[in-house]
Amino acid sequence: MKTYSTAASLRAALNVGKRAGKTVAFVPTMGNLHEGHLRLVRRARQYADIVVVSIFVNPLQFGANEDLSNYPRTLAADKEKLFAEGAQFLFLPQVDEIYPEGMDSHTKVSVPELSEGHCGANRPGHFTGVTTVVAKLFNIVQPDTAVFGEKDFQQLSVIRKMVRDLCMPIDVVGVATARAADGLALSSRNGYLSPEQRQIAPILHRVLQECREAIACGYDSYCKLEQHARTSLIQAGLEADYFNICDGRTLRPVTADTEEVVILAAAKLGTTRLIDNVTLNVNSSTDWGMLAAN
Known part of the structure; x- marks a missing residue:
């Protein structure tokens, strides 16, 4: 080299x-x-x-x-x-x-x-x-x-x-994002985490997965999902920066034309800022009239 x-x-x-x-x-x-x-x-x-x-x-x-x-x-x-x-x-x-x-x-x-x-x-x-x-x-x-x-x-x-x-x-x-065995996205900033914070950090990915699973199962109130996720992060000891459910192409709210949903999240743990995301492909059978309205 x-x-x-x-x-x-x-x-x-x-x-x-x-x-x-x-x-x-x-x-x-x-x-x-x-x-x-x-x-x-x-x-x-x-x-x-x-x-x-x-x-x-x-x-x-x-x-x-x-x-x-x-x-x-x-x-x-x-x-x-x-x-x-x-x-x-x-x-x-x-x-x-x-x-x-x-x-x-x-x-x-x-x-x-x-x-x-x-x-x-x-x-x-x-x-x-x-x-x-x-x-x-x-x-x-x-x-x-x-x-x-x-x-x-x-x-x-x-x-x-x-x-x-x-x-x-x-x-x-x-x-695709490389992850530790417990789901935490690998990042140069993970080295800033204390041992106690390192135990808490994977909760960010866990909450993202729970949100994705809820959408996959047909839960159609995106605003409520976002609010619930932010509350879950705060209760776990993370300072929620944002937790947004978006169109994977425009990064704006989901519409009837959305083909991929991306859930974007950022949170602070002490002085360390963590970011992560998950995606979900959606199909034509989804009731997008209801999803886009929430």
């Missing part, structure tokens, strides 16, 4: 393979890699000849009171894991390589509507930070395929729309 810290050096190396007709898959990360990230690398290997992974803790997507300075950085361990998984290129830029004139004066890429609710509602500027850095990384790497986890369903949706809207010739692949 070769490591590059500048866009010019990475591009020069990749161009050698591209001229030989090799395809490129890209996995952007912020490091502190766990099994979820490694699954993305494995999937990327299935799609292309060359796998590029980036590690960049992007300051533009962190709010003023968020954990940028404390975000876990484990570069030595990350390199070992990527080498073992067969990644050929690691892009490891510094902040001034990505934002040479500073973040305030840098061109921003924003995706309206999809980025405005859910996580976007309580983290102003977050998704603009994400789409700006991802667009820039895409332009640097110029991959055929880019691989992302489905844990952050909204982020994946926003990136897919950005790619479509800006006519980027990139296939964006989503990979």
Whole structure:
């Protein structure tokens, strides 16, 4: 595995393979890699000849009171894991390589509507930070395929729309969320949890599953389901941020045209913010007149 810290050096190396007709898959990360990230690398290997992974803790997507300075950085361990998984290129830029004139004066890429609710509602500027850095990384790497986890369903949706809207010739692949044995979605931020909090954290996924099962069984009052779920989280010791039942394509309320329902949730446990989601395919036999009205 070769490591590059500048866009010019990475591009020069990749161009050698591209001229030989090799395809490129890209996995952007912020490091502190766990099994979820490694699954993305494995999937990327299935799609292309060359796998590029980036590690960049992007300051533009962190709010003023968020954990940028404390975000876990484990570069030595990350390199070992990527080498073992067969990644050929690691892009490891510094902040001034990505934002040479500073973040305030840098061109921003924003995706309206999809980025405005859910996580976007309580983290102003977050998704603009994400789409700006991802667009820039895409332009640097110029991959055929880019691989992302489905844990952050909204982020994946926003990136897919950005790619479509800006006519980027990139296939964006989503990979199912990697979970611990008790259902907790793997996340770099799980390391912040105390042992007691770690026992509570899986309740978020449990409540999501219960909500999905209720919908699958025909329960048609979405507002009541959301309220019940938020109450369950609070009673378990989690601070509910949002718990929203949505159309999986628009991330807006379910309508008669909805083909996939996604249930999006975020909650705080101490200072740690957890996010998760589950999805449910719906069929034409469902009484959508009743569902859309609730």
